[in-house]
Amino acid sequence: MTATMDDPVLVVDKLTKTFSSRTAYSDVTFSVGRGEVFGFLGPNGAGKTTTVRSLGTLITPTSGKATVAGLALNAENAVEIRKRIAIMTEAPGLYGRLSVTENLKYFVGLYHLPDGEQRIKKALEAVNLTDRAQDICSSLSKGLRQRVGLARTLLNDPEILFLDEPTSGLDPVAARGVHDLITGLRDRGVTIFFTTHRLAEAEALCDRVAILNTTLRTIGRPSELREQLFNRGLVVITAAPLADPARVFTGLPGVQSWESDPTGGYRLAVSDPAVAAPEVVRALVHAEADVLSVGESRHSLEDVYLELVNEDVEANQR
Numbered sequence: 001m002t003a004t005m006d007d008p009v010l011v012v013d014k015l016t017k018t019f020s021s022r023t024a025y026s027d028v029t030f031s032v033g034r035g036e037v038f039g040f041l042g043p044n045g046a047g048k049t050t051t052v053r054s055l056g057t058l059i060t061p062t063s064g065k066a067t068v069a070g071l072a073l074n075a076e077n078a079v080e081i082r083k084r085i086a087i088m089t090e091a092p093g094l095y096g097r098l099s100v101t102e103n104l105k106y107f108v109g110l111y112h113l114p115d116g117e118q119r120i121k122k123a124l125e126a127v128n129l130t131d132r133a134q135d136i137c138s139s140l141s142k143g144l145r146q147r148v149g150l151a152r153t154l155l156n157d158p159e160i161l162f163l164d165e166p167t168s169g170l171d172p173v174a175a176r177g178v179h180d181l182i183t184g185l186r187d188r189g190v191t192i193f194f195t196t197h198r199l200a201e202a203e204a205l206c207d208r209v210a211i212l213n214t215t216l217r218t219i220g221r222p223s224e225l226r227e228q229l230f231n232r233g234l235v236v237i238t239a240a241p242l243a244d245p246a247r248v249f250t251g252l253p254g255v256q257s258w259e260s261d262p263t264g265g266y267r268l269a270v271s272d273p274a275v276a277a278p279e280v281v282r283a284l285v286h287a288e289a290d291v292l293s294v295g296e297s298r299h300s301l302e303d304v305y306l307e308l309v310n311e312d313v314e315a316n317q318r
């Protein structure tokens with residue numbers, strides 16, 4: 001399913017939350033399309049959890065507006081909003097002495113949901129836990145408990161699923177299991193809003209990401225953010241350092257500047273890699289260099305994140 005911003009399921013407009021003198025997040029504005037996987041990133045204390053708690057009606061924002069699953073975020077709509085969304089906080093909040101099914105039955109009762117058995121069956125199937133239904137929750141590994149927590153969030157067929165660090169503390173295999181579940185839910189049209197500190201995870205899963213550091217620092221597709229922030233470049237690796245790199249690289253069509261990379265090789269800023277690369281290869285061959293590789297330099301979402309968050313650290317030190 002392709003998300004579309006013509007049909008936003010979450011609209012946040014200048015939202016701010018302060019706790020006495022401390023600002024948790026300020027002037028935050030963004031929208032999330034129906035069916036989108038949206039990643040909410042930011043350093044510790046950036047305000048991510050507080051934003052999730054606000055949008056999930058657990059705490060009241062200090063100012064600003066939001067629409068959640070088609071309803072204005074306010075005290076009158078809180079019960080109806082909660083019927084349309086689900087939130088999984090970092091600790092899945094299960095009763096350790098109850099079995100998986102007993103836990104889910106408890107929540108079906110708490111939410112007054114009809115057709116409980118059918119819902120539990122579907123939720124367990126969705127998270128691949130049918131064969132562990134009778135296990136006592138305290139006996140499950142952290143990864144399995146996380147999956148029970150996810151099953152719980154699916155009971156009310158939410159339009160929006162808020163997941164606060166769903167893979168925190170999980171090993172790579174268990175985290176991959178959660179990723180597969182997120183992808184599966186997205187394919188079924190559920191909008192997923194999740195916070196994470198794992199940038200590779202956000203890059204792999206999210207249609208768009210936002211980086212929050214009390215205020216919203218940026219928002220967009222990971223590829224767009226990389227392009228906005230970094231010049232395009234080529235990385236040249238040679239078997240031995242070039243005798244006169246300036247002579248090889250200076251003035252080549254499409255090459256704007258070059259520098260030696262401290263880890264070896266050369267980094268070239270280029271306007272268009274497709275134009276510059278053949279010129280660079282020809283110049284290297286002409287200089288009789290032993291070329292190992294010429295490739296486009298790739299920036300990751302982690303590079304974008306570090307660039308923006310470090311800018312904030314530097315600004316605060318001024």
Ligand SMILES: Nc1ncnc2c1ncn2[C@@H]1O[C@H](COP(=O)(O)OP(=O)(O)OP(=O)(O)O)[C@@H](O)[C@H]1O
Pocket residue numbers: 019022023024025042043044045046047048049050051
């Ligand atoms: N109930 C509260 N009372 C006072 N301050 C709070 C409260 N909840 C959060 N804060 C403050 O708001 C700020 C944002 O916290 P929040 O937990 O939302 O950050 P976060 O981005 O989720 O961090 P982390 O990645 O560490 O989980 C922090 O300075 C925190 O101390």
